[in-house]
Amino acid sequence: MIQNFDHLLKEVIKSPKKTVAVVSADDLDTLAVVAEAEEKGMAGFVLVGDEEKIHTITREHALKIGARIIHQPDHRLAAETAVRLVREGQADALMKGMLHSSVFLKAVLNKEQGLNAGKHVTQISVMEKEAGGLMMITDCAISIAPDLKGKAEILQNAVDLAHRLGIQRPRVAVLAPVEVVNPDIQDTVDAAALSKMAQRGQIKGCVVDGPLAFDNAVSKEAAQAKGIESEVAGDADIILVPDLGVGNALTKAITYIAKKTVVAATVGASAPLVFTSRTESRQGKLLTIALAVYGAESE
Numbered sequence: 230m231i232q233n234f235d236h237l238l239k240e241v242i243k244s245p246k247k248t249v250a251v252v253s254a255d256d257l258d259t260l261a262v263v264a265e266a267e268e269k270g271m272a273g274f275v276l277v278g279d280e281e282k283i284h285t286i287t288r289e290h291a292l293k294i295g296a297r298i299i300h301q302p303d304h305r306l307a308a309e310t311a312v313r314l315v316r317e318g319q320a321d322a323l324m325k326g327m328l329h330s331s332v333f334l335k336a337v338l339n340k341e342q343g344l345n346a347g348k349h350v351t352q353i354s355v356m357e358k359e360a361g362g363l364m365m366i367t368d369c370a371i372s373i374a375p376d377l378k379g380k381a382e383i384l385q386n387a388v389d390l391a392h393r394l395g396i397q398r399p400r401v402a403v404l405a406p407v408e409v410v411n412p413d414i415q416d417t418v419d420a421a422a423l424s425k426m427a428q429r430g431q432i433k434g435c436v437v438d439g440p441l442a443f444d445n446a447v448s449k450e451a452a453q454a455k456g457i458e459s460e461v462a463g464d465a466d467i468i469l470v471p472d473l474g475v476g477n478a479l480t481k482a483i484t485y486i487a488k489k490t491v492v493a494a495t496v497g498a499s500a501p502l503v504f505t506s507r508t509e510s511r512q513g514k515l516l517t518i519a520l521a522v523y524g525a526e527s528e
């Protein structure tokens with residue numbers, strides 16, 4: 230089981246190298262991350278973008294990059310080209326460079342020529358637990374207001390990632406404002422339904438409990454104080470949030486107030502995606518590549 234981000238990086242570096250296709254790579258931040266990932270031996274890369282700009286940036290900033298370059302300055306065509314490389318087996322993962330997210334996702338989700346696996350594509354925020362191991366919060370960037378079916382799909386995506394990271398039976402806390410089922414609060418009803426679905430085998434490979442408030446999901450003391458007896462409470466591996474607003478705010482609070490490293494994993498496509506925010510740190514982007522490459526290695 231992956232214990233922390235340093236452990237993840239070590240496992241990726243010693244594993245057979247996977248190839249990442251980068252869309253619209255003609256950007257300093259993107260190329261700097263690629264150069265560092267190559268130097269560390271994390272992965273190989275294929276850069277799709279404006280070849281002249283790529284050469285200019287690498288020369289002016291003394292970046293050493295050994296990646297193959299495919300000249301395609303148009304963002305839409307660059308995305309389609311990189312997706313085709315992955316689909317044809319010339320690359321194992323897809324990375325977003327300097328282009329609009331909508332253009333990137335449109336190429337990924339194209340039903341005929343994309344990486345659409347017929348599943349919900351979701352984003353998972355991954356962070357280290359204080360006692361060791363990794364914890365996930367989902368969905369924090371893509372799914373706006375999922376219904377019960379959508380929540381089940383989001384949950385299963387996170388469970389599948391947890392399995393790839395070595396968590397054999399992840400504990401899932403379904404988040405709600407209170408710990409009891411209240412018919413006037415739909416999130417509590419959905420949480421109870423998801424718990425029962427897991428018991429009945431409709432959601433596989435995990436143990437699910439909810440509704441749980443955030444404190445009860447991550448703190449044994451808080452759970453005990455409220456008399457909650459649960460295999461999940463206080464030690465969740467996965468936290469399923471009710472909607473995008475909660476997930477986005479929670480992740481940013483953990484990042485900017487608690488000052489914890491939070492890494493994004495985008496799952497549900499037929500290949501791992503490196504899909505980071507423009508404000509993501511270089512270390513965060515490297516760890517996102519590591520998650521994608523490790524996912525590709527373990528599938």
